[in-house]
Structures are given as structure tokens and as C-alpha cells.
Amino acid sequence: MAEINAQRDIRCLIADLGYPADWNWAWDNYKPTIIALTREYGLKRHLEIGGGRDPLFMPDEVEALGFDVTLNDISAKELALAPSGYAKVQCDIAAADAPEILGKERYDLVYCRMVMEHVSDVARMWRNIHAVLAPGGMALSFFPTLYAPPFALNRMIPENLSRPLLEFIDPDRVPDGDNPKFPAYYDHCFSDEAKLTPMLRTAGFSDITILPFWGYSYFWKFPILKQVDAAFTRLAQARDWRAVSSFAYVIVRK
Numbered sequence: 001m002a003e004i005n006a007q008r009d010i011r012c013l014i015a016d017l018g019y020p021a022d023w024n025w026a027w028d029n030y031k032p033t034i035i036a037l038t039r040e041y042g043l044k045r046h047l048e049i050g051g052g053r054d055p056l057f058m059p060d061e062v063e064a065l066g067f068d069v070t071l072n073d074i075s076a077k078e079l080a081l082a083p084s085g086y087a088k089v090q091c092d093i094a095a096a097d098a099p100e101i102l103g104k105e106r107y108d109l110v111y112c113r114m115v116m117e118h119v120s121d122v123a124r125m126w127r128n129i130h131a132v133l134a135p136g137g138m139a140l141s142f143f144p145t146l147y148a149p150p151f152a153l154n155r156m157i158p159e160n161l162s163r164p165l166l167e168f169i170d171p172d173r174v175p176d177g178d179n180p181k182f183p184a185y186y187d188h189c190f191s192d193e194a195k196l197t198p199m200l201r202t203a204g205f206s207d208i209t210i211l212p213f214w215g216y217s218y219f220w221k222f223p224i225l226k227q228v229d230a231a232f233t234r235l236a237q238a239r240d241w242r243a244v245s246s247f248a249y250v251i252v253r254k
């Protein structure tokens with residue numbers, strides 16, 4: 001791993017990216033955040049978990065930015081749909097043998113977007129991430145949080161009902177579409193420090209930053225509900241009501 005020089009604290013780095021706790025910022029700045037972490041802390045060997053068919057960085061960007069990306073997914077089909085030009089490793093990030101398959105202490109930066117909610121044992125996932133990170137390495141998970149109403153509903157409603165509902169709201173989410181729906185468990189999908197920090201400390205991390213975000217577009221097709229929900233979301237963000245946040249970044253350092 002490249003030597004770490006005088007660096008900004010993670011919260012300063014995020015503040016310099018202009019962090020507001022708004023969902024649009026979270027989506028727009030996930031990639032810039034990964035690039036900023038890479039540059040700030042000299043993190044060259046990347047592992048994208050659950051990168052699937054749509055990895056964060058295209059092979060030409062990887063080359064231009066000067067780091068290596070290994071792509072992981074539980075699904076051979078998703079990995080096969082991803083462009084060639086990466087090392088690809090198929091495994092469940094929460095499997096007992098994932099550290100051996102992926103390589104212990106092999107990566108400087110591990111990240112995933114919209115994957116954690118699909119992992120049934122998130123404590124195990126973070127233990128595995130700790131095992132595959134080199135000393136000083138970092139990880140970022142971007143995930144939807146409970147109890148934002150759309151995600152709470154998705155967790156409560158059986159898959160055979162939630163799937164057609166989501167497909168109505170977003171036709172892209174059909175099984176053969178560009179953005180299929182994967183079964184979701186929402187294990188540890190919270191932005192509340194008290195709910196996440198003990199599990200992350202047990203996994204071995206001491207440097208932990210959790211950033212909450214509020215807002216989503218799921219109710220935009222439903223007049224009245226859209227306005228009521230937007231007003232509630234604004235209030236929740238202003239009052240820092242973590243129990244109803246919509247998304248979070250967890251950033252940790254080994």
C-alpha cells in the first residue's frame with residue numbers, strides 16, 4: 001500500500017466534497033468519494049463487492065486513474081454481464097471462506113453500493129472485509145436504511161408482492177431489465193451509530209464514520225402521498241431522525 005502522508009480526517013474530506021445529508025448528494029458523490037479516498041490515502045488496490053453488471057469504474061477509467069479493481073459478485077451471471085478487463089471473483093461476501101477466495105490483506109479499498117441490504121449476515125460481511133483489507137485499508141458501503149417507508153415496506157411485504165409493485169413504480173426493475181430486483185434482508189441497514197458501531201468494532205474497525213441521508217423518488221408517481229412524504233422527509237432530515245433516514249455511507253479504516 002502506498003505510504004500515507006499528512007491527510008485530512010475523513011469527515012473533513014467529506015465536508016470538502018460539500019456533504020449535505022441529502023440523497024441526491026449521496027448518489028452523485030459516491031464515485032467522487034471513492035476517488036477522493038483513493039487519492040487522499042494512497043489506496044491503489046480496490047475490491048468492488050457486488051459490482052455486478054454495472055461496475056463503478058469502467059476499465060479505461062481504472063487505467064486513467066491509476067489503480068487496480070477486482071470485481072466481486074455472488075452471481076456468475078452478473079459478473080459475466082460486466083465488461084472484461086477486470087479480475088473477477090465470484091463469491092458470497094458473507095461466506096466463511098470469502099477471505100481465502102478473495103485474498104487476505106490483498107486490498108487497500110473495498111466498496112459496495114446497494115449491496116449490503118442483500119447480504120443476509122452483515123456482521124460476517126464486515127469481518128470478511130476486515131480480513132481482506134491491508135493494514136490502514138479502508139472500506140465504504142452505501143446502502144438503503146430502515147425505516148424509510150419504501151425500504152421498510154420492501155422488508156415487510158413478501159417478495160412475490162413487492163416485486164410487481166416495484167416493477168410498476170420502476171419498469172427497469174423487471175428480472176431481465178437493466179436493473180433487476182435482488183432479494184433484500186436489510187440486516188444492520190441503519191444510519192444510527194448505536195446500532196452499527198458495536199458490530200463494526202467487533203469486526204475489528206476502530207475508525208468509523210457513518211453519514212446519514214434522507215430522501216428518495218419512490219413515491220413520486222403518487223400525488224398527495226408524494227407531497228406528504230416529502231414534507232416528512234424534510235422534517236426528519238432537519239431533526240436528524242436517524243430511525244427514518246433513507247440511505248447511509250459507512251466509511252471505516254482498518
Ligand SMILES: C[S@@+](CC[C@H](N)C(=O)[O-])C[C@H]1O[C@@H](n2cnc3c(N)ncnc32)[C@H](O)[C@@H]1O
Binds near residue numbers: 053054075
Ligand atoms: C442492487 S445490485 C447493485 C449493483 C451495483 N453495485 C450497483 O450499484 O449498480 C446488488 C448486487 O449485489 C450482488 N450481491 C448480492 N448479495 C451478494 C453477496 N452476498 N455477495 C456479493 N454480491 C452480492 C448481486 O448479485 C447484485 O449484483
